[in-house]
Amino acid sequence: MDLLEKVGTSIAAKSKEAVDKAKILAEVASLKGQIAACEEVIKKNYLEIGKLYYEEYSDVPDAPFEKQCTAIRNARNGVLELQEKIDELKGL
Numbered sequence: 001m002d003l004l005e006k007v008g009t010s011i012a013a014k015s016k017e018a019v020d021k022a023k024i025l026a027e028v029a030s031l032k033g034q035i036a037a038c039e040e041v042i043k044k045n046y047l048e049i050g051k052l053y054y055e056e057y058s059d060v061p062d063a064p065f066e067k068q069c070t071a072i073r074n075a076r077n078g079v080l081e082l083q084e085k086i087d088e089l090k091g092l
Contacts, residue, residue, distance in 0.1 A: 058069040 053065065054069055054072060057063040057065070058073065060066075063069070
């Protein structure tokens with residue numbers, strides 16, 4: 001085998017290796033995208049469960065998560081107060 005054939009064989013092998021790695025990287029990226037989509041579904045549903053729980057039990061004394069429900073209620077009141085200040089500053 002002469003030098004040109006060896007170089008050609010080596011280049012072909014390296015090219016195939018690069019293509020194979022690119023395919024793997026593309027598949028990994030696709031799988032990571034699918035994982036992100038699944039995690040988004042999980043997050044959305046966790047939030048919905050929490051919202052439903054809050055709506056059902058936020059006013060129940062000694063309910064589990066009473067502390068967190070109180071924190072949400074306080075934060076909502078804070079948002080209302082801050083929005084009122086914004087409205088006053090804007091002259092609304």
